[in-house]
Amino acid sequence: MQPRPRTADRHWDGSPRRTHPRRSLRVAPTSPSRLLRAGQTGRCRYCSHCLEWFHTSTDQPIALHPAEVATQAVPASGRWHLSCGTAYPGEDGSAWCRIPHTLLCPHHPAPRPLSPPLRAARSQLALRTRRRIDAGTFTPATAPPATATPKTPMLCRPARPVLQLFRLRYLATGPVDAIRCVAQTRHRHRCPHPVLAAAFPGTWTLLPTGPVRGQLALPHEVMAVYDLSHLPYAEQMRWRGQRCPAHAAAPDVADVTLPDWEVFDPLLHHEHIHTRLPNTIRRRTR
Structure with a gap:
């Protein structure tokens, strides 16, 4: 019996090598959920x-x-x-x-x-x-340890700022310039680009804390809020969907993870209320 020569489209035993084409996952524009x-x-x-x-x-x-x-x-x-x-x-x-x-x-x-x-x-x-x-394969999440107090001047930059969209306030999981896009790239990874765009920036302003669940307001009179209400409707929708400008123009691209927004509650998130703007320099004392 004469052996069959080995080719790229067949295995060593002569059986055909079947390759399944990779299909990209997409979400229909009418889908109520953008998450894969x-x-x-x-x-x-x-x-x-x-x-x-x-x-x-x-x-x-x-x-x-x-x-x-x-x-x-x-x-x-x-x-x-x-x-x-x-x-x-x-x-x-x-x-x-x-x-x-x-x-x-x-x-x-x-x-x-x-x-x-x-x-x-x-x-x-x-x-x-x-x-x-x-x-030793798992460690439960705990509160982060307290870091040493720096002696140099620093900006009053909130770790979890409060943003205002469509007259509603949301609590972010990180600084404004560190909020990442949640869209999926061609390599099926999360987009590394930030949501913040230089063309349409928000403004830091001091706004009243407002009432808490129909009760009286908190002792803080004003709080620092990254206001985006003055931006066009499309820009506010882009921020709410947590997408970069490039992926905002591609509605057929799915999301890798859920947006990180959390509805701000002055009673539950009182530790994230800041009474001064982040563009002011604050000196720490011993």
Whole structure:
């Protein structure tokens, strides 16, 4: 028998080499969620277990447990269902539902009463977390250590500034110039470009803190806010979607992760209230 010569389109045994073309993931412009399925998964920084992020009807992200749970074993306040990539509270009439990750996370206090299946699942996750901590493969997130006080003058730059868009205030996860775009690049990575554009910058201004949940205002009279309300509508939408100018012009490009915005609450985020503008120099004393 004469051996068949080896070619690039065949294996060593002569079988054809099948190659599947790579297809880029895209999101339809009419989709209620701009996040890809691959970008919805993550791990809790307190227990290291898997979770999935979804948009809600109020445009606020929520972390859900990746597995479905029997509806009868979940209290009515913890039942969620999915529709077109969006999470809605309540049930959809089926025998299964999704639950928030905080319901099973051992870091958060357990609600009362809790059904036996949920108590068993919570204990199992706590045991896995303890084993990973003992093995040194996981370290729970803690508050950052206090750094030494510098003696040189520094700008009063807030670590988590408050931004104002469409007359609503949002708390960012980092400085204004460090907010990254959430769009996906051609190499399927997160875009490294910042959202801040030199052509349409915001302005730092002192604004009243406002009332807290219909009650009286906080003792602080004014607070530093990065105001973007004077920008055009398209620019404010770009900031709200957390996209750089290049990806704002490409609506068919999907997001790798959720935007980092958090609705600002003066009562919950009082430590992020600053009474002076960041363009002033402050000298630290001993």
